[in-house]
Amino acid sequence: MVIGLGYCLMGLWSMARVALMFILNFTYYKNMWEPYMVGLENDFQRNLSYGITIFFIGLLATIDAGLRVFVGLNARADAQGKKNKKAYIVWLIIFIVVDLLAMPLSFYQENSDQIATALMDYIGTFFMNIMTLVISVDLLVASLYVRKYRKLNEEGKLIEPETKAENEDNK
Secondary structure, eight states: OOOHHHHHHHHHHHHHHOOOOOOOTHHHHHHGGGGGTTTOOOOOHHHHHHHHHHHHHHHHHHHHHHHHHHHHHHHHHHHHHHOTTTTHHHHHHHHHHHHHHHHTTTTOOOSSHHHHHHHHHHHHHHHHHHHHEEEEEEHHHHHHHHHHHHSSSSSSSSOHHHHHHHHHHHH
16 A cells, blocks of 8 residues: 555656756756757747647656556555556556666766766666666565455455464364
8 A cells, every 4th residue: 555655656756857857957958959940940939849849748747647646546445455447557567668668768868068967867867767667566566466365365355464363263
């Protein structure tokens, strides 16, 4: 249950991180997009392109956060023994694959004039991706163990250690 709640909060943090990244470093991203804006002559077209790009990146961040909250809430419900959608395990596996693919991409960015700042960005992004991957794998393992132990009990509820010992004494 705790890992599921943490996964929900991590999804919300990832969306907030993308928003803060654009708010605090907009000039950096605007300069990064400049080479792709060669055909756009006037400021209206450029600003519209920036707006559309930011909208779609924000939309992807919102979808990512929503799916991570979905996974976390369903993992919590599964831990409590409530009926829920089992599709969260498939989404969790997809997130693990995406997190694995994102790790090498965290070191790819445009050349920066400030090498120390760029190095800190690379290292921070890399460790954030590792943390996300570890939490995702931990949630998957915990979910699979809960499902395995739930199958052992006919009632669909986990047998607590004290209850298990009492049941053996009663037999």
